[in-house]
Amino acid sequence: MNFGPRGALPSSRESDVMVDSDVQGVQVKENIKFTPSLSEQRHKFVLDFVRKHKPQKVADLGCANCKLLWRLKYHESIEVLAGLDIDENILTRNIYRLHTGAGDYLDPRERPLTITLYHGSVVEKDPCLLGFDLITCIELIEHLEAKELAQFPEAIFGFLSPTTVIISTPNSEFNPLFSGKTVFRHPDHKFEWDRTQFQSWALDAARHYGYSVEFTGLGEPPPGAEAVGFCTQIGVFVKNIPNTDESLHSEKTTECTHTKVGTVIYPSLKEEKYLRKAVSNEVFSYILKMKRDLLESLKMKNDSDGCDEPEYVQPECDEFKNDPTEETPKPFCIENVFYVPLERLFSFPKIKHLCGDRETLKMLIADEVTLSSDGSSVMINIVDEEDCDLNDNDGDDYDLDH
Numbered sequence: 001m002n003f004g005p006r007g008a009l010p011s012s013r014e015s016d017v018m019v020d021s022d023v024q025g026v027q028v029k030e031n032i033k034f035t036p037s038l039s040e041q042r043h044k045f046v047l048d049f050v051r052k053h054k055p056q057k058v059a060d061l062g063c064a065n066c067k068l069l070w071r072l073k074y075h076e077s078i079e080v081l082a083g084l085d086i087d088e089n090i091l092t093r094n095i096y097r098l099h100t101g102a103g104d105y106l107d108p109r110e111r112p113l114t115i116t117l118y119h120g121s122v123v124e125k126d127p128c129l130l131g132f133d134l135i136t137c138i139e140l141i142e143h144l145e146a147k148e149l150a151q152f153p154e155a156i157f158g159f160l161s162p163t164t165v166i167i168s169t170p171n172s173e174f175n176p177l178f179s180g181k182t183v184f185r186h187p188d189h190k191f192e193w194d195r196t197q198f199q200s201w202a203l204d205a206a207r208h209y210g211y212s213v214e215f216t217g218l219g220e221p222p223p224g225a226e227a228v229g230f231c232t233q234i235g236v237f238v239k240n241i242p243n244t245d246e247s248l249h250s251e252k253t254t255e256c257t258h259t260k261v262g263t264v265i266y267p268s269l270k271e272e273k274y275l276r277k278a279v280s281n282e283v284f285s286y287i288l289k290m291k292r293d294l295l296e297s298l299k300m301k302n303d304s305d306g307c308d309e310p311e312y313v314q315p316e317c318d319e320f321k322n323d324p325t326e327e328t329p330k331p332f333c334i335e336n337v338f339y340v341p342l343e344r345l346f347s348f349p350k351i352k353h354l355c356g357d358r359e360t361l362k363m364l365i366a367d368e369v370t371l372s373s374d375g376s377s378v379m380i381n382i383v384d385e386e387d388c389d390l391n392d393n394d395g396d397d398y399d400l401d402h
Ligand code: SAH
Pocket: 039, 042, 061, 062, 063, 064, 065, 068, 084, 085, 086, 087, 090, 120, 121, 122, 123, 137, 138, 139, 140, 143, 144, 148
């Protein structure tokens, strides 16, 4: 079955009587509002899909104000994000949403992320969007002219051929539930399909290009009007035979037609300079904490002059419930220098996770800290920074028990 975009539409006269109409016996007088908004629900649908399937390369076609891209950038699995829209102005006005901020440098992502915005049409075959795991077309197809809609399946499923595609579009059966007198939900819509129209079009495309498609939707109708279906209809397409490197690049050497509006590259721990910084920050924060505890115990000793040596009291916090450092050499003090064994630092889960092995830890912090002559401990001078005279302790060396 092949539906032209306009051929199957309700006429404007039909839509004129949409207001307060009787839908399956239910009088709907108030305008329907969704909470959260339908737009947010659609984005959440994509985000849930991403959380579940963990794609690395995601493109949002018809990305408009880039809000979905902005939400997607927080997903660790994604390393490449692309947005495409035919409206260049909307891209240049909204690219700021995707720019990096101080937080991205203070707490860099584990994996790299590059976001690129392209200006162009979804029906142009541009190799820059080849090899994606997921392509989303959220409320896009109903903006396409008949000619573009006819080219769309070949451009997306045939040429770009991503592993998965999510397409959402209004379900016109729901429209009589809205009050208002417009033909379509948005003035730029060229058509709005009922479920049979959308599903026939989607099944045709899926069959032709080797995809399976499942249908769902968002925005429940009010009680009594269930038969109209969801307000937004969604097709989730999955490629039957997954792409291989070969299939991705064979016979697809067409020229680039999209123009790049901008590229944003995020800092990530895959880059050594950011990893070095992140590890050093962790190391310093642990060392300073240990040093504070040491000074606290020395102060207690001085205050209780003549009493037994101060006993180090383990701080009461979650971090020490299952103390990862228990089996490792303790920090110690010789004269005014505080030594923290690398082995102890390495036992902290975050440091272990960032470095992978002790040698890498040593290499990454080498420029930021002073290591003991045998390279086994980080050394830090105590009295330079703290108002404390260790000589009061009769030259005793102190162990810290954490
Ligand atoms: N996806 C967005 C909103 C989509 S509105 C969201 O989830 O909120 C439809 C968008 O598609 C508009 O920004 C419009 O400029 C864009 N568009 C329309 N025709 C297009 C085409 N042929 N190629 C690319 N984008 C197109």
